Amino acid sequence: MSETPKKILVIDDEENVRELLKLEFSDLGLTVLTANSAFNGLQVLKDQKVDLVVLDIKMPGMDGIEALEKIISTQRGLPVIIHSAYSHYKDNYLTWSATSYVVKSGDLSELIEKAQEILANQEEE
Amino acid sequence: MPISNSNVLTFVLAGGKGSRLYPLTRDRSKPAVHFAARFRIIDWVLSSAVNSGLRKVYVLTQFKSLSLEKHLRLGWNFLAHELGEFMQAVPAQQRISEQWYSGTADAIFQNVHLLEDHRPEHVVILSGDHIYNMDFNEMYQQHVNSGADLTLAVLEIDKKESDQFGVLTVGEDGEITSFIEKPKDPSMIPGDSPVCHINMGIYIFKTDALVRELATDAREATAHDFGKNIIPSMLGRCRVQGFDFVKSRYGNYWRDVGTIQSFYDANMEFLNLKDSSSLIKDDWRIRTVGEQLPSAYLEDCEVVNSTVGSGSHLERCKITNCLIGRNVTIGEGTEIENSIIVANATIGKNCIIKNAILDDRVSIGDSKMVGVNLEEEKKFFFISDGIAVLPKNFEF
Numbered sequence: 001m002s003e004t005p006k007k008i009l010v011i012d013d014e015e016n017v018r019e020l021l022k023l024e025f026s027d028l029g030l031t032v033l034t035a036n037s038a039f040n041g042l043q044v045l046k047d048q049k050v051d052l053v054v055l056d057i058k059m060p061g062m063d064g065i066e067a068l069e070k071i072i073s074t075q076r077g078l079p080v081i082i083h084s085a086y087s088h089y090k091d092n093y094l095t096w097s098a099t100s101y102v103v104k105s106g107d108l109s110e111l112i113e114k115a116q117e118i119l120a121n122q123e124e125e
Numbered sequence: 126m127p128i129s130n131s132n133v134l135t136f137v138l139a140g141g142k143g144s145r146l147y148p149l150t151r152d153r154s155k156p157a158v159h160f161a162a163r164f165r166i167i168d169w170v171l172s173s174a175v176n177s178g179l180r181k182v183y184v185l186t187q188f189k190s191l192s193l194e195k196h197l198r199l200g201w202n203f204l205a206h207e208l209g210e211f212m213q214a215v216p217a218q219q220r221i222s223e224q225w226y227s228g229t230a231d232a233i234f235q236n237v238h239l240l241e242d243h244r245p246e247h248v249v250i251l252s253g254d255h256i257y258n259m260d261f262n263e264m265y266q267q268h269v270n271s272g273a274d275l276t277l278a279v280l281e282i283d284k285k286e287s288d289q290f291g292v293l294t295v296g297e298d299g300e301i302t303s304f305i306e307k308p309k310d311p312s313m314i315p316g317d318s319p320v321c322h323i324n325m326g327i328y329i330f331k332t333d334a335l336v337r338e339l340a341t342d343a344r345e346a347t348a349h350d351f352g353k354n355i356i357p358s359m360l361g362r363c364r365v366q367g368f369d370f371v372k373s374r375y376g377n378y379w380r381d382v383g384t385i386q387s388f389y390d391a392n393m394e395f396l397n398l399k400d401s402s403s404l405i406k407d408d409w410r411i412r413t414v415g416e417q418l419p420s421a422y423l424e425d426c427e428v429v430n431s432t433v434g435s436g437s438h439l440e441r442c443k444i445t446n447c448l449i450g451r452n453v454t455i456g457e458g459t460e461i462e463n464s465i466i467v468a469n470a471t472i473g474k475n476c477i478i479k480n481a482i483l484d485d486r487v488s489i490g491d492s493k494m495v496g497v498n499l500e501e502e503k504k505f506f507f508i509s510d511g512i513a514v515l516p517k518n519f520e521f
Contacts (some may be wrong), residue, residue, distance in 0.1 A: 072343050073224060073235075079344075093241045093332075097234075097340035 006119050007031045007048070011041035011067065012056040012083070017104070021054060024108055025115070038067035045075060052118055054111070055098070057084040065094045072097045079118045083111060128178045128265050130209065134245040135179045136236070138229055138326075139167055139253035140187030140217065145384045148507050148516035149484060153192035156253035158388070159467045159485065161395045162450035163434060164413045165196055166382060167253040169404075171212065172411045177261035179249060180210035183239060185232050187217040187225060200414035215239075228349035229326075234339040240332060248335050250351070252326035256382055256391055258375035258409055264368040265329060271299065273366035274334035275359060278327035280370045280379055281320050284311040289383070291324035291352040295367040304357045324352055325370060325379065334363060378404065385509035389482060392448055392465050396430055416451050434468065456491065464496070481513040488520045495521070 008030050010021045018034040025032045033050065035041035039062055041053070053071060057064035064082065071080055079099040082089070087103045089095050099118055102111045143155025150158060156167035167184075174182055186193055194214045204210035215236060217225055226232040233250065240248065247268065249261060259278070268276035279293055279301075292314050294303040304324070308314055314321050328351065338355050347354040359365050370376045378398070380391040398404055405411050418436030427443045434451035442459040450468035455461070458475040466472070466483045473491035481496040489495065495502065496513040505521065507514045515521065 076346050077344060093237050093336045096237075096336050097343050099344070 005029055005031045006052070006122075007033065007050040008052045008054060008115065009033045009035065009041060009044055009050045010054045011035045011038060011059075011064070012054075013037060013059040014056070017056070017083075020108070021111075024112060028112070028116070030119075038062035038064060042067060042070060045071065045078075050078070051122060052115060053078060053080045054083050054115070055080050057082060057086065057089050057095075065089070065092065068098055069094065079122075081111065081114055081118070126266055126269055127262050130178065130180050132246040133179065133181070133249060133265070134240065134243045134247075134332075135174055135182040135249040135251065136233060137167070137170060137174070137182060137184045137251045137253045138232055139184050139193060140190075140226060140232060141252075141254050142188050143254070143383070146382075146388060148514055149385070149388070149482070150189070152189065152517050154186065154189050155383075157189075157193035157196055158382075159450070160256060160382070160388075161392055162432065162448035162465055162467050164411060165193075166256065167193065167196070168200070168411055168413045169256050169258065170251050170253055171201060172409075173257070173259045173261065174249075174251065175204075175212075175412070176409055177259070179261060180204055180212075181243065181245075182212045183236065184212065184214045184253065185217070185226075185236065186214055187232075190214070190216055196414060200412065228347075228353070229351045230339055230342055230355050231349035233335070234343050234349065237336060237339065240336060245332055248328075248330045248332050250328040250330065254381070254383070255326070255379060256404070257370075257379040258404065258406070259327070259370070260374045260409075261327075261329075263373050264327070267299070267366065267368050268329045271366050272364060274331050274363040275356070276329045276366040276368050277301070277356070278325040278370045279322040279367040280325050282323055284314055284319055284321045287311065287314065287321055287323055289381075291356070293322045293324055293367060295322050295369075299366045299368075301356075301360060301365040301367050304352075304360060306352050306357075322367060324356070326351075327368075327370075334359075338363075375406075375409065377402065385482070385512055385514060389465070389480075389510075389512050392482075393446065393463065396432070396446060396448065418451055480511060481515065483515045484517040484519070486518045487515045489515075490521065493521055 008025050012018050022032045035044050055064045082098045082101045085104040090101050100114045139156040141155040143150035158166050160166050197214045201212045204212050291306045293301050294315050296302050382388040382391050416435050421433040421437040423439045425441045426439045429445045431444045431447040433449045436452040439455045441457040442455045445462040447461050448465045453466050453470045455472045456474035461478040464478050464481040467485050469486045470483050472489045475492045477494050479496035499508050
């Protein structure tokens, strides 16, 4: 087990989602960074090394699909979980390069489970 | 089941630098290099695509693409856009990042948005680097009937000649069971047979399988190449079928033309492929840019086994085993043999030219020798495998 806490970046324009995820992931012992737009999220990724990105799709300005393309091309290997209120983007080929796709709901267990699984796999590697 | 444009999208990979074809690729990419002093290399694959009914075609360009894009605009801008048909050049746009295409798979991955726009069921991926004719309907039919995730065309060659290719093992059911990219030694290839199958760079994918594989590959630090990464990683997990090119309708001819020697040989071969072996058939024609020039004018010339392009003017010269392109002027007393004169060349009087390639707009004065004393000529121009190559706009 690594001693340095794993770092997650949550990119979501809804403040309550960012706060909720910050609380949940912090409880798991993870360091949580947040960004309220795709532009700000990409800036964070330029400045800091993170282990996982949780990415909303529908955001003002640059959307999550464009942000995903940029993340994949500039930070190969950085896992991204798409976390969207909409399920139909799952069919969009541009979202297929995400590591996982979780539809937003009141129950965060699926998202947390996916995040833990991805981070655990990183440790094994 | 013929190809239906409604469910098939085609990509032609035309960004190859063609470094081994230098200096013919000094000013243009490999697919834009002239062939048979009349066509461009890419005309072959585009003609087969259109003749097969593939009429939604993106041509992915990258380095030195101006010449190729001009050729596509002048020669291939004829499909009916209003019917949903197109032959569209797509320059590397760096729309995702500031990176050029890092491999053949990356070229498609950086254009996944085009797949999302069209949502085809199948994707045909072709290389713009090779000389061959192929009815892609035959391969498409096998691909659909077998339910394969990927069908790739394979060609049987001698194991000893396989070190520049991806070598495959094909089972009796057509399934690909092993893949080695550019084996350094023939002994690395499974089986006792002296021959093996190579990957021709002709692919038909189910779109979902293609995007899934590209997306997985994009997340990893690989060469992002179909031959090196995508195909080997699919074996055992996905259904990958081989299509035997030799058994197909025009399966008697395929050339890589990747080096000056192989390019020269294929051009010379073109002169001697006649009747049913000809690369241009009544029912399978090769399109290129049209020429609005008068027929060639030959005055008291001796011309043996050669072609002469329109607009050319030849005076009392001797031409043997040559491909002479359009708008070429050759002066009195000049003798040319076993050579390719691409187009727009001016060659003076009393010259001797042997085993040479003269690219577009070469100008040669009176009483010059090319390909006669190679040691001496090395000081003036490029010699490769005994072939003198005079690049575009060269003056001698």
